[in-house]
Amino acid sequence: MHNIKQLVLCSILSFMSCRYGQMERAVLSAAMAGIDIRGAISRGLGAQGIELSETVRRMEESIPQMIVLLEAAVERCISLTGGSEADELVLALDDVMLQYISNLQETLKSLRTVCGLDNTTHTDASKKDAGLEKKEAPRLVDVSEEEEWSIVQGALQVLTVADCLTSRTSVFEASLRATLARIGTNFSLSGFGSSMDKLSAGTADDNSGAPLGGRAALDIATIRLTNLPDKSKKLLTVLEQSKDPRFHALPVTSQRVAAFSDKVNELVYDVLISKVRQRLSEIARLPIWSSVEEQGGLPLPSFSAYPQAYVTSVGEYLLTLPQQLEPLAEGISGSEAGNDEAQFFATEWIFKVAEGATALFMEQLRGIHYITDRGAQQLAADIEYLNNVLSALSMPIPPFLSTFHACISTPRDQVRDLIKSDGGAQLDLPTAHLVSKIRRISLE
Structure with missing residues (x-):
């Protein structure tokens, strides 16, 4: 039985x-x-x-x-x-x-x-x-x-x-x-x-x-x-x-969870960078770069060149992001994790968006075909403003951007000497040559 x-x-x-x-x-x-x-x-x-x-x-x-x-x-x-x-x-x-x-x-x-x-x-x-x-x-x-x-x-x-x-x-x-x-x-x-x-x-x-x-x-x-x-x-x-x-x-499941997180990060990044992308989309073709002084006009003093709206809008947006991210970061990290983890989370995303914004801006700078002295003066003010924003966010200034600013803000007749001088060793030479080409400066 x-x-x-x-x-x-x-x-x-x-x-x-x-x-x-x-x-x-x-x-x-x-x-x-x-x-x-x-x-x-x-x-x-x-x-x-x-x-x-x-x-x-x-x-x-x-x-x-x-x-x-x-x-x-x-x-x-x-x-x-x-x-x-x-x-x-x-x-x-x-x-x-x-x-x-x-x-x-x-x-x-x-x-x-x-x-x-x-x-x-x-x-x-x-x-x-x-x-x-x-x-x-x-x-x-x-x-x-x-x-x-x-x-x-x-x-x-x-x-x-x-x-x-x-x-x-x-x-x-x-x-x-x-x-x-x-x-x-x-x-x-x-x-x-x-x-x-x-x-x-x-x-x-x-x-x-x-x-x-x-x-x-x-x-x-x-x-x-x-x-x-x-x-x-x-x-x-x-x-x-x-x-x-x-x-x-x-x-x-482990693989798909990781893939899902990647897709979430892509969506968030696309949303966060989209405003920057809109503001910077046509910078290379702005008419200000090829503008010249009116006949009989006085030379434009350097202190009167203020950053343009496109770059101040991007800068204000980047400086506002920490306020948007930190409350969320605290919720994700949890109270037991303390403020350090929340700060790291917010900083990581701020850096990611700031790096993307900088890359988009540099891409636009590479697309400029010609710039006058007046246009150069205006662009120098724009770059300086963005550099100040990056510094405020504790972001390093890329060599391309620092070199571009140095060469675009230097009077036209002094650019060649700047590149050839001892100080030129601190410059990114391909970028310096690019600026010279845009400004129609012969380095020979």
């Missing part, structure tokens, strides 16, 4: 073996369908910031809901199979998390439209700003100043989604790894591992009719695996690997 019960239970569990992963995927997918992470919809002017905030809130709230579903799946596996389906469980969890993150990415795509980015093509920011990427870069459509800052604030909040997803999945994966290790320990204590070694060697004792490990009681996990040596080896491999702290219980 005892053997009949064992056979019946083994048959039920063997059926479960063939379908467990599939059933768990179906259960999790159905539960996930009830989580609201629908994409953002375009609203009228003045409402983009509201739509952004609401969508980001849904995305962030969905993350702990999803983690609860995963934790419930782990508990089901242990209660229903004693852990014997742990290898199928991790595959199912990885697949469902892949589906969930794909949903988040689709929602993220919808945010680009709501953020007012009129071109969805986005590539590596450093390549775009270095002029290596020739595709049209995304930019904000024309909106009011107030709405522009509202969009910036909404976009910055998406960083909290990436931070929450990264931290929550990391904690869950560590917990899952610990659970797998505990299951492995339980099997080891029951003698399951050594019994499987005997089974694979063809020396297992099978004359008692008892389940593996010599237990008198029907142990659901060991009975489940008695007649499935291939399945048992696969399970033991996973349980053994889980002891390594470098082991990723959810390898695909």
Whole structure:
């Protein structure tokens, strides 16, 4: 009678073996369908910031809901199979998390439209700003100043989604790894591992009719695996690997979380740099560069050359960014992390945007074909202003920009001597030659 019960239970569990992963995927997918992470919809002017905030809130709230579903799946596996389906469980969890993150990415795509980015093509920011990427870069459509800052604030909040997803999945994966290790320990204590070694060697004792490990009681996990040596080896491999702290219980999830964070960073960068890109887009072709003194006019004194609106607008924007970033940084780092981490987060983004702005400005300077003395005087004032802004942000001045400023602010008849002098050793010579070409100065 005892053997009949064992056979019946083994048959039920063997059926479960063939379908467990599939059933768990179906259960999790159905539960996930009830989580609201629908994409953002375009609203009228003045409402983009509201739509952004609401969508980001849904995305962030969905993350702990999803983690609860995963934790419930782990508990089901242990209660229903004693852990014997742990290898199928991790595959199912990885697949469902892949589906969930794909949903988040689709929602993220919808945010680009709501953020007012009129071109969805986005590539590596450093390549775009270095002029290596020739595709049209995304930019904000024309909106009011107030709405522009509202969009910036909404976009910055998406960083909290990436931070929450990264931290929550990391904690869950560590917990899952610990659970797998505990299951492995339980099997080891029951003698399951050594019994499987005997089974694979063809020396297992099978004359008692008892389940593996010599237990008198029907142990659901060991009975489940008695007649499935291939399945048992696969399970033991996973349980053994889980002891390594470098082991990723959810390898695909780990990769996709990192990819999602990258996409979030791209979106935020595109929004933050878009205003700068708009202000600097036509600088190389400004008529002021080729302007000359009117006949009979007095020479333009250097102190009357004030920075133009395009560069003061960019500078004020860069100097305002810290106020926008620091509150968010404090929320992401958490109170226990202190102000240092929050400051680092804000500084990192400020540097990233300032570097992008500087690269865009330098790209425009390279596009100037000709500049008069009056234009040079005006450009010198513009560059000096931007350099002061970068210094206020503790940003280093690129050699290109410092050399360009030195050569454009020097009287035309003294540029050649500047380059040839000992002080010229401090200059970036290719840049100095470029300025000379723009100013039509012969260095021969």
